[in-house]
Amino acid sequence: MSAAEISREEILRQHEIALSLRASVAGAKAMVRTFGCQQNEADGERIAGELTDCGYLLTDDITQADVVILNTCAVREHAENRVLGIIGSMKKEKEKRPGMKIGMSGCMAQEPHRQEQLKKNYPFVDFLFGTDQVHRIPEIMRDVLGKRGQRQYISELPHAEFGVITEETPVARTSSYRALVSVMYGCNNFCSYCIVPYVRGHERSRRPENVLDEVRELADAGYRDIMLLGQNVNSYRGETGENGNVIKTFPELLSECASLDGDFVLRFMTSHPKDASDDLIRVMASHPKIEDRFHLPFQSGSNRILKEMRRRYTRESYLEKAEKIKSYLPGAALTSDVIIGFPTETEKDFLDTVDLVESVRFDMLYMFLYSPRRGTDAEKMDGRVPHDEQVRRFEYLSGIQNRIAEEKNKAMVGRTVRVLSDGADDKGVCTGRTTQNKIITLDKNIPAGTFCTSVVTDAGQYTLTGRVEENTWTNH
Numbered sequence: 001m002s003a004a005e006i007s008r009e010e011i012l013r014q015h016e017i018a019l020s021l022r023a024s025v026a027g028a029k030a031m032v033r034t035f036g037c038q039q040n041e042a043d044g045e046r047i048a049g050e051l052t053d054c055g056y057l058l059t060d061d062i063t064q065a066d067v068v069i070l071n072t073c074a075v076r077e078h079a080e081n082r083v084l085g086i087i088g089s090m091k092k093e094k095e096k097r098p099g100m101k102i103g104m105s106g107c108m109a110q111e112p113h114r115q116e117q118l119k120k121n122y123p124f125v126d127f128l129f130g131t132d133q134v135h136r137i138p139e140i141m142r143d144v145l146g147k148r149g150q151r152q153y154i155s156e157l158p159h160a161e162f163g164v165i166t167e168e169t170p171v172a173r174t175s176s177y178r179a180l181v182s183v184m185y186g187c188n189n190f191c192s193y194c195i196v197p198y199v200r201g202h203e204r205s206r207r208p209e210n211v212l213d214e215v216r217e218l219a220d221a222g223y224r225d226i227m228l229l230g231q232n233v234n235s236y237r238g239e240t241g242e243n244g245n246v247i248k249t250f251p252e253l254l255s256e257c258a259s260l261d262g263d264f265v266l267r268f269m270t271s272h273p274k275d276a277s278d279d280l281i282r283v284m285a286s287h288p289k290i291e292d293r294f295h296l297p298f299q300s301g302s303n304r305i306l307k308e309m310r311r312r313y314t315r316e317s318y319l320e321k322a323e324k325i326k327s328y329l330p331g332a333a334l335t336s337d338v339i340i341g342f343p344t345e346t347e348k349d350f351l352d353t354v355d356l357v358e359s360v361r362f363d364m365l366y367m368f369l370y371s372p373r374r375g376t377d378a379e380k381m382d383g384r385v386p387h388d389e390q391v392r393r394f395e396y397l398s399g400i401q402n403r404i405a406e407e408k409n410k411a412m413v414g415r416t417v418r419v420l421s422d423g424a425d426d427k428g429v430c431t432g433r434t435t436q437n438k439i440i441t442l443d444k445n446i447p448a449g450t451f452c453t454s455v456v457t458d459a460g461q462y463t464l465t466g467r468v469e470e471n472t473w474t475n476h
């Protein structure tokens, strides 16, 4: 057992507490609202699973909820302000129903200054728990239900020790056909702008057999889209063998997951360019179940800024990697993240970013304005780029990226693609995702969670339009 792994005894002890709460909880309702990335979504499903184990019924309706947990994200200021606004508005809801309990979890809850702020300015919030406390929810709920006053559950270990691995805890999955599977947690990279290592702790990997068991169970249960998650999946090092002395790498794990029986698309996030290896690209090329998409955040096209960001690759090595991906995976979509207006970013640095975007031609680019995060190294840097200038650069790059995305999507017209349907919305419009993870609007209502084959008939900046081929959908 890895040092970070919570013991089976402790997991069972928590479950016993959950059982002991059921009589008093008796059908009360709980709502979990998650912000941020897929990792946090996965945690949100585990929080909901724990609450279900305690006897709660899940709801999306805040006016019905006896317990509300806001599972927060701290990656940019905007994300945090949204949550603070929602918490503020919940004060009224709580005045109407004083018995209601409000909790905060996730990455914001792990920040010391937010813990202080909650104590001082938001006393009506009943509890807060850190990212390594999810498995303790039964115990936390027992405490919170029995007592008044705000309670905070945080472990304050140093980075090298902070963070846990938990196996076999309850999960309430939101979808019956798309599933998230964390394979590792935390991050050791400390990119200078990023809060994630501080709030998610050190890198730690689940045992490969546990990941494989979970993926196998999901595939057997009819899941069609299975996503392996890690902040930095290429750092996966899963201990296995009798004494945990054999190490599995991410390409090995991915290959084994992709070899399991069942009809599903296997996806993964996120790769770091410094260690997205040739092995990984080869595994992707050789397994039909792995999605036709590579998400590889580049963050900046300027070598000087990349150095300040502590990314540990250069624009040249990134371009080389992108070329390699294109040659091994000719049909694959390439997607990325970029930060605009990092401290000291000059017009020339920005134009290097524009140039990289023009030469790689991403199918999709997630663009973010740099947001200072308390406690990170970049926060202490001089040379902040004024907000107006950040916005100008953002809009300029958006214009270029939108044109490229549209051209790339238009080039798909006439091609046949495999689509996993998400079903029809209220207006009867049916959409799905191609194996490149592009959104496609279908001309037939294919049941959600069903694969079909479609010919792309039209394309815009963000979506494709497709004609479903007759007799190509089955529900297995």
Ligand code: SAH
Binding pocket: 075, 076, 193, 194, 195, 196, 230, 231, 232, 270, 271, 272, 297, 299, 337, 338, 339, 368, 369, 370, 371, 372, 373
């Ligand atoms: N672990 C992943 C994702 C991290 S967070 C990775 O390394 O790629 C997702 C994205 O948010 C990052 O890729 C980055 O583009 C953006 N981001 C992180 N911190 C930010 C900050 N302080 N300001 C603006 N964008 C940020």
Ligand code: SF4
Binding pocket: 187, 188, 189, 190, 191, 194, 195, 196, 197, 231, 232, 272
């Ligand atoms: Fe943040 Fe960098 Fe780690 Fe990604 S690799 S989570 S950007 S520190």
Ligand code: F3S
Binding pocket: 035, 036, 037, 038, 039, 040, 072, 073, 074, 075, 106, 107, 195, 196, 199, 200
């Ligand atoms: Fe946000 Fe935490 Fe994810 S900061 S992006 S929810 S790891």
